[in-house]
Amino acid sequence: MSRRRRSTEDNGGIAFLDVISCGFGAIILLLMITENSAPVTLESTESPRDEPIAxxxxxxxxxxxxxxxxxxxxxxxxxxxxxxxxxIARLEREMSNIRGEFETSDETADQMQQEQSQLAIAKQSLTEEMQRLLGQSFTREENVIGGIPVDSEYIIFIIDTSGSMFYNAWPRVLSMVDEILNVYPEVQGIQVMNDMGDYMFPAYRGQWIPDTPxxxxxxxxxxxxWAPFSNSSPVEGITRAISAFYQPGQKVSIYSFGDDFQQGGSITRVIETVDRINADQNxxxxxxxxxxxxxxxxxxLDPRFHESVYRFATLMRELxxxxGGSFVGLNSYQAN
Structure with a gap:
């Protein structure tokens, strides 16, 4: 009885040891498999590289x-x-002007001669004051300048000071003013206004500038x-000059320089206004x-403004x- 019991107990202990040994063996096998296999990458992300961005x-x-x-x-x-x-544009304009002068020189000369003969009028007789200043034996070599009589005692320049005149024709304007002054040996008074009636010398507003060298x-x-504002209409300057400077017995001539008369003005109204203030009542x-x-x-400058040039010529020719004056249309606005 005791032997059998002991044999059974021995067999149970051996079976337990076998189970434990198998368990340790399995663990060791798992460890060996885990160490030999490479890790599996489930998801990869690239880290930013600073050097390429810089x-x-x-x-x-x-x-x-x-x-x-x-x-x-x-x-x-x-x-x-x-x-x-x-x-290039300026040179082309100059070349065109030169060609025109050469091509039409004969025709232009005929036109100028015809125009001067048509516009020339009877010269004013010398007043007693002018005879005293000039002398009884004085004979004027040039009675006209460009077809305009120059035998008055007082002269007023009405000059268009608009941009088109000042930036293009001003040397010719200076030349014309200087020529007119040179033709008059001596006068009683001079005045210069722009087409708006503004005075060149405000100190002589309403007064004659003494004629001295x-x-x-x-x-x-x-x-x-001198380039004050201008509206390119001579009517203001002319009417103001007549109202401010005419005195009975004085021979006064106005010289109006300009290049256009804008569409807004009425030629008929200007003529009627000047007729009203410049007519002797008797x-x-x-x-x-x-x-x-x-x-x-x-x-x-611009073909669109040709109509304004024609309007100015029509107005000033009629005035x-x-x-009692003359209108002269120049063939060139550049100084000689």
Whole structure:
């Protein structure tokens, strides 16, 4: 009985040891498999690289700098091109004028001669005051300048100071004023106004400028840079000059210089206004003689303004004819 019991107990202990040994063996086998196999990557992400980004940024900055330099060079080239184009346009206009002068020189001479003969009028007789100043034996070598009589005692210049005149015809304006002053050896008084009736010398508002060599020089010197606002209508200057300066017994001549008369003005209304203020109440004779000189500036600048040039010529020709004066249309607005 005791032997069997002991044998059974021994067999149970051996079976338990076998189970434990198998368990340890399994664990060791699992450890060996785990160490020998490579890890499996389930998901991968690329880490940002700073160096390529920095290089790209540096390249971008360089490109921007080069772009600014190119833009500056391009703007400079555009400005230079614009200057060249303006110069070419100016040279083309000058070439066109020269060609026109050569091609139409004979025709122009005939037209000028015909125009002067048509516009010339009877010369005013010398007053006692002019005879005293000039002397009984004085004989004027030039009684007209461009077809305009120049034998008055007082002269008033009404000058269009608009941009088209000042920036294009001003040297010719200076030349014409200087020529007219030179033809008069001596007068009782001079006045200079723009077409709006503004005085060149405000200190002489409503007064005559004394005729002295210094005053004449001051007129030419001041006129070089004198450009007050102008509406390109001579009516204001003419009417103000007549109202402010006419005195009975004085021989006054107005010289109106201009290049256009804008569409807004009425030619008929201007003529009627001047007729009303410049007519003597007794016999209807004119108080002031009105001369006009037309400068063909807008013929070259823009064909759209040709109508304004024709309107100015029509107006001033009619005013001159009605007021004992002459109208002369120049063939060129550039100084000789």
């Amino acid at each position: 290089e790209l940024q540096e390249t971008l900055f360089e490109i921007r700098g080069e772009t600014e330099i190119v833009n500056r060079d391009l703007n400079a080239r555009r400005e230079q091109l614009s200057a060249y184009q303006q110069r 210094a005053r004449r020089q001051a007129i030419i010197s001041t006129l070089r840079n 016999d209807g004779s004119r108080l002031v003689r009105i001369h006009a000189v037309g400068f063909p500036v807008l013929f070259d 001159a004819e009605r007021n």
